[in-house]
Amino acid sequence: MAKVITLSGKGGVGKTSISAMIIRELRRDPSKRILAIDGDPAVGFSTALGVEVKRTLDQIRMDVVNSGKSGEKETKAELLARLDFELAGALAEDRGFAFLAIGRPEGKGCYCKINEFLKQMIAELVPNFDYVVIDGEAGIEQINRRVMEKVTHLLLVSDASKKGIQVAKTIHGVAQGCMAYEKVGLLFNRLRSAADIEHADTGPIPILGYLPESEKLRNYDIRGDSLLGLPDIDVTRKFGLILREFLGS
Ligand SMILES: Nc1ncnc2c1ncn2[C@@H]1O[C@H](COP(=O)(O)OP(=O)(O)OP(=O)(O)O)[C@@H](O)[C@H]1O
Numbered sequence: 001m002a003k004v005i006t007l008s009g010k011g012g013v014g015k016t017s018i019s020a021m022i023i024r025e026l027r028r029d030p031s032k033r034i035l036a037i038d039g040d041p042a043v044g045f046s047t048a049l050g051v052e053v054k055r056t057l058d059q060i061r062m063d064v065v066n067s068g069k070s071g072e073k074e075t076k077a078e079l080l081a082r083l084d085f086e087l088a089g090a091l092a093e094d095r096g097f098a099f100l101a102i103g104r105p106e107g108k109g110c111y112c113k114i115n116e117f118l119k120q121m122i123a124e125l126v127p128n129f130d131y132v133v134i135d136g137e138a139g140i141e142q143i144n145r146r147v148m149e150k151v152t153h154l155l156l157v158s159d160a161s162k163k164g165i166q167v168a169k170t171i172h173g174v175a176q177g178c179m180a181y182e183k184v185g186l187l188f189n190r191l192r193s194a195a196d197i198e199h200a201d202t203g204p205i206p207i208l209g210y211l212p213e214s215e216k217l218r219n220y221d222i223r224g225d226s227l228l229g230l231p232d233i234d235v236t237r238k239f240g241l242i243l244r245e246f247l248g249s
């Protein structure tokens with residue numbers, strides 16, 4: 001059974017960086033098939049992974065819609081064939097994982113359609129992989145729309161702020177009503193010391209641990225370097241342990 005990990009939390013707390021660090025850890029085992037999904041229309045996961053986005057899921061969808069085919073079934077089958085093709089291309093690049101970005105609806109498009117499409121695609125694609133990592137957009141919208149309905153691991157990320165914890169709690173509350181996850185946990189990020197979260201009240205959400213503020217990570221981001229190239233340092237080692245515990249691997 002594939003492990004599907006989705007990340008969620010307040011804006012700017014480190015979801016994308018941590019998603020990339022998950023791929024960095026999982027890639028250590030070359031026998032595992034990994035799919036990284038950028039669920040954020042702002043598309044930042046690709047940069048963190050050093051991947052060039054050739055076509056987003058929305059562009060593929062629009063191609064098929066515009067090709068004038070009619071009939072639900074035919075369209076869906078063709079979409080899947082195209083998607084397989086795109087994924088095969090992504091995997092062929094031999095970087096050890098497939099990558100998919102949902103992209104942004106063109107013009108004034110509504111996000112409902114692309115979110116619905118993403119949901120269907122996730123369901124179709126998951127069985128082909130051992131791990132699927134979804135870097136979600138900030139806030140509760142995608143959780144609320146049940147885009148990530150069938151994940152196995154819900155990883156909430158927060159900084160030490162009360163606001164960040166509150167957003168995580170809200171997401172957790174919404175997720176409980178509409179998601180079938182197996183495991184949930186909160187990872188604190190960018191802490192100066194453990195004292196930052198001494199009085200943190202995360203309610204029913206188990207705390208997985210915390211990652212320190214890292215100068216190295218910051219510099220990678222400033223330069224736009226892929227986080228896959230991070231060396232084994234304090235923050236990555238600590239994260240590796242937390243992740244293995246969370247995934248039970
Ligand atoms: N542990 C850390 N130490 C230092 N800088 C960090 C750390 N984690 C994340 N950052 C930096 O914080 C900023 C925000 O991180 P990131 O883009 O991963 O957050 P996000 O939650 O994905 O944001 P958004 O909600 O906008 O998608 C980036 O500049 C990143 O380099």
Ligand SMILES: [Mg+2]
Binds near residue numbers: 015016017040044
């Ligand atoms: Mg992000």
